[in-house]
Amino acid sequence: MISMLDILTSDLLRYPLIIAVLIGLTAPVVGTYLVQKRLSLLGDGLGHVALTGVAVGWLVGAWLAATPADLLAIPGALAASVIGAVLIEYVREISHTSRDVALAILFYGGIAGGVVIIQLAGGTSQNLMGYLFGSLSTVTRLDTVIALVLAVVVLAIGVGLSGLLAAVTADEEFARASGLPVRLVNVLIAVMAALTVTLSMRIVGALMVSALMIVPVAAAQHLVVGFTRTMRTAMVIAVLCAVGGLLITVYVDLPPGGVIVLLTIGVYVAGLIVRSVRGARRTTPVGGPGPAAAGSAPLPARGASHP
Amino acid sequence: MSAVAGPVVEVAGASVSRGGQRVLHDVDLRIEPGELVALLGANGSGKSTLLRAVVGVLPLETGTTRLLGRPVSQGPAHDRLGYVPQDSAEAGSIPATARETVASGLLGARRWWPSARDPRVDAALEAVGMADLAGRPVTRMSGGQRRRVMIARALVRDPELLVLDEPFSGVDLPTQDLIAGLFRDLSARGTTLLVVLHETGPLTGDIRRAVVLDHGRVIHDGAESDRPRLDPGHGHPEDAAPLDECLGQEIHPA
Numbered sequence: 001m002i003s004m005l006d007i008l009t010s011d012l013l014r015y016p017l018i019i020a021v022l023i024g025l026t027a028p029v030v031g032t033y034l035v036q037k038r039l040s041l042l043g044d045g046l047g048h049v050a051l052t053g054v055a056v057g058w059l060v061g062a063w064l065a066a067t068p069a070d071l072l073a074i075p076g077a078l079a080a081s082v083i084g085a086v087l088i089e090y091v092r093e094i095s096h097t098s099r100d101v102a103l104a105i106l107f108y109g110g111i112a113g114g115v116v117i118i119q120l121a122g123g124t125s126q127n128l129m130g131y132l133f134g135s136l137s138t139v140t141r142l143d144t145v146i147a148l149v150l151a152v153v154v155l156a157i158g159v160g161l162s163g164l165l166a167a168v169t170a171d172e173e174f175a176r177a178s179g180l181p182v183r184l185v186n187v188l189i190a191v192m193a194a195l196t197v198t199l200s201m202r203i204v205g206a207l208m209v210s211a212l213m214i215v216p217v218a219a220a221q222h223l224v225v226g227f228t229r230t231m232r233t234a235m236v237i238a239v240l241c242a243v244g245g246l247l248i249t250v251y252v253d254l255p256p257g258g259v260i261v262l263l264t265i266g267v268y269v270a271g272l273i274v275r276s277v278r279g280a281r282r283t284t285p286v287g288g289p290g291p292a293a294a295g296s297a298p299l300p301a302r303g304a305s306h307p
Numbered sequence: 308m309s310a311v312a313g314p315v316v317e318v319a320g321a322s323v324s325r326g327g328q329r330v331l332h333d334v335d336l337r338i339e340p341g342e343l344v345a346l347l348g349a350n351g352s353g354k355s356t357l358l359r360a361v362v363g364v365l366p367l368e369t370g371t372t373r374l375l376g377r378p379v380s381q382g383p384a385h386d387r388l389g390y391v392p393q394d395s396a397e398a399g400s401i402p403a404t405a406r407e408t409v410a411s412g413l414l415g416a417r418r419w420w421p422s423a424r425d426p427r428v429d430a431a432l433e434a435v436g437m438a439d440l441a442g443r444p445v446t447r448m449s450g451g452q453r454r455r456v457m458i459a460r461a462l463v464r465d466p467e468l469l470v471l472d473e474p475f476s477g478v479d480l481p482t483q484d485l486i487a488g489l490f491r492d493l494s495a496r497g498t499t500l501l502v503v504l505h506e507t508g509p510l511t512g513d514i515r516r517a518v519v520l521d522h523g524r525v526i527h528d529g530a531e532s533d534r535p536r537l538d539p540g541h542g543h544p545e546d547a548a549p550l551d552e553c554l555g556q557e558i559h560p561a
Contacts, residue, residue, distance in 0.1 A: 036401045164419040167411035170403055173392045174460070177362040177470075179385025179416035217401070225444045227403040228423075 002250055013250060015144040016136045016203055020246045020260075022151040023200045023212060024239030028220075029158035030196045031213030032231040033189045036169040042190070043210030045088065045103045046081045046197045048110030051206050053080025054131050055117035062121045069123070070138075073131070074146055077201060081194035084110070089190040093183070134205035134257030136249065147199040154192045154199075165189065166227050203246070205257035212238055215264040222271030237267050313376050315340050315468050315499040316361055320370035323356050323523075331356050331523045333370070340467075343490070343500045345507060345531065348520035354503045355393055357520065358472050361501065362390050375468060386415040389466030391457050393473055393503075402444030405437055405456045412460035431463035432456075436485060450477035458486065462493075469493060472503045483509045507531065 007013040034042055057076020061069055084106060091102040115125045130138045158165065168175040168185040175182050193213070200209040220233035245260030316338040323331040331353045338344055348354045359365040361372060363379040374384040389412070403411075409431050410423040422428075432438045435455040445453050454474060461469060469490075475483045487509035494500055494513070507514055517534045519527035527534045 032401060038400060161419060163411065163421040164414060166403065166407070167414050167421070170401075170408070170411065171392070173359075173364050174390060174411075175414075176364045177385065177388065177390035177392075178412070178414060178464075179363075180414055181416075221401065225402060225404060226442070227401055227407050230401050 007247070007250060011141065012136070012139075015139045015141060016246055016256070017243065018144055019139060019147045019199065019203050020242040021239055022147050023196075023204060024242035025235055026151050026154040026158070026196050027200060027209070027212040028216045028234035028238045029154060029231060030189070030192045031217045032227070032234060033158070033165055033169050034193060034213060035217045036166070036227075037189070040214045041103055041210065042085075042088065043193055043197060043213045044207075045106035045110070046084055046194050047201065047206035047209045048107050048114075049084035050077040050081040050110070050194075050197050050201055051114030051128060051131060052110050052117060053077035054128065054201075054206075055114045055121060055123075056080065058123055058127070059117055059121035062123075070127070071142075074143055074198060074202070077131075078146070078150075078195070078198040080110075081197050082191055085190035085194035086187060089186050093186070130205075131201055132205050132207050133255050134201070134203045134208070136203070136246070136256055139202050143202050147202075150195040150199040154195050157188055158192055161188075162228065162231070170227075203242075203256050204260055205255070208257045208261045211261040211264060212242065215261070215268050216241070219264065219268040219271040222268070222275040237264065241267060312340075314338060314373075315342075315375055316501065317373040318357075318361060318370065319372075321357070321360055321367050321372060322369040323353075323360055323365055324368050325356070325365075329368070329523065331360065334520075334523075334525055336361075336518060336525070336528070338499060338501060340499055341494070341497045342516060343494045343510075343514055344502070345510065345514045345517045346501060346503045346520065347505075347507075347517055347534065352520040353523040354520055355472055356523070358470060358501070358503055362388060362470055386418075386464070387467045389461030389464050389469040391454075391461045391469075391471040391474060393476070402446040404442050404444055405432060405448070405459075406441040408445050408456055409441075409459045409463050412463040415464075425463075427463050427465070431459040434462060434489065435459045451479055451482040454478050455482065455486070458489070462489075466498065468499045468501070470501045473505065474502060475504070475508055480509075487513070 007017060031043070034040055053076040054070070054073040055076070057072035057074070058070055060076065061072040066072060088102055088106060114128055118125060118127055164180065165185055165188070167178075168180055168182050169189070172182055175185075196213065197206070197209050200212060204212055216234040216238040217230065219237055220230045224230055224233050241263040242260050245263045246256055248254065248259050249256045314337045316336060318334055318336040321331060321334045321336075322329060334357060336357070346354050346358065356365060360367055361374070361379070363372070363374070363385065372379040375387050377384040406423045406428055409428045410421040410425065412431070413421040413425060413427065429438060429441070432441050435458055437452065437455050437459060440448065440452065445456050448456065454477065458471070458474060461471070474486055478486065490500055490502070490510065491513055502510070504510070507517075514531045516529065517527065517531040518525060519534050
């Protein structure tokens with residue numbers, strides 16, 4: 001029987017555990033903005049593109065005779081997903097009608113590029129399985145360091161600038177009229193999604209990374225109200241599910257990505273039930289104070305905030 | 308009184324095309340500090356397009372727009388602008404509370420960290436009678452309540468220019484009176500207001516100047532009492548909006 005002490009002292013398990021916590025903290029932060037922008041499938045598209053990056057990294061690694069052969073897989077995934085993210089944001093901006101098509105091309109092109117390039121690198125599509133579905137045994141110290149750096153960047157932007165990012169994603173027209181840097185924010189969110197995909201794919205897998213961005217946010221929406229509380233609750237749910245799912249796979253031979261995602265879906269269903277029960281117990285009146293309650297306070301004082 | 312010396316809004320020769328079709332033709336508009344101006348016209352006449360061009364949301368094909376003395380593309384002028392877009396519901400799918408929504412109005416080109424606990428947020432919610440619902444998600448509010456929250460989001464910036472797109476749309480009569488009273492107070496304090504309206508409604512008597520658009524062109528810019536009106540037989544005697552819907556009917560000055 002593996003004890004908690006074994007987990008914490010063994011590099012084989014400690015590194016995945018650290019990455020699981022980082023995924024749990026970062027994925028819902030990015031997911032909150034993607035859900036708000038109604039771009040829930042962006043993470044999926046970027047996951048597929050990251051596969052092409054893995055294969056390119058492998059190809060370059062083979063060319064440089066790197067050891068192990070997939071030494072450059074994660075840096076390759078990082079580069080490919082960031083380029084893909086910026087590209088999809090550009091397409092989204094110049095053409096509002098072809099968003100779905102652009103995402104579909106990302107999906108298909110990413111996975112097709114991955115299997116073709118991995119073959120050119122002398123590998124087979126089997127080499128991609130660990131990246132598609134996640135694997136504990138492939139996590140290295142370098143992966144952990146890269147994940148830590150990416151997580152710090154994502155949290156610094158996603159939490160540090162949450163007011164700005166929330167305002168732009170909630171109402172882009174108002175944000176533009178207010179002089180907010182809308183284009184910069186949209187690119188930042190896309191790049192954050194790319195960084196999160198890269199740091200998550202080792203454990204959760206490229207095919208399921210998007211679930212950890214979206215499902216905890218959807219679950220949190222059943223439990224709390226407000227943008228900030230939704231984001232914080234989703235982070236708690238995702239950390240618990242990522243760590244819990246990982247620990248389950250330590251004792252039971254199951255793919256970690258699948259277990260983690262199933263746990264988040266379990267929380268989502270539980271949240272749904274909680275909300276239904278709450279709704280049955282009390283009916284929330286839509287009405288509030290009428291106009292008669294207004295105007296008792298003076299208007300905000302003029303001039304205090306003007307530059 | 309306003310701190311602006313020159314015109315608050317200065318649009319010259321503005322044309323806008325959308326989807327390859329020109330929807331605004333060579334429009335000139337100049338609004339002085341403290342004015343309350345109504346922008347009237349039929350559906351599709353170009354009112355919202357002109358408004359969005361004024362606040363810098365839509366790029367011009369030709370012409371220029373200056374806001375509070377600066378080109379609209381420059382950031383600082385936006386900090387002194389309050390804008391209420393046509394759609395009152397926030398576009399996102401995560402329901403922000405009224406307090407969070409109003410706090411986002413404190414953001415600007417160089418202010419990226421709003422605080423929902425800023426006392427100005429509560430003051431703005433209080434001014435529109437929504438203080439008691441500060442913690443409620445805007446998506447769970449009625450249309451009129453959402454409209455009031457969006458107006459509070461514009462007011463919290465303490466704007467010198469307030470630009471509103473159909474603030475009375477979907478709002479019941481008592482709330483319309485509340486909002487109209489708010490506009491009167493703001494106007495009396497020197498705030499410049501540019502309001503898109505279908506009909507002058509509760510602001511009848513307050514609006515001195517009306518700009519009427521038809522097919523993307525200004526067909527009247529002057530006293531509200533002199534604006535073109537439809538034939539009373541049409542059934543909308545006070546409403547300049549159906550101009551476009553009643554093509555072929557004679558339009559004549561009142």
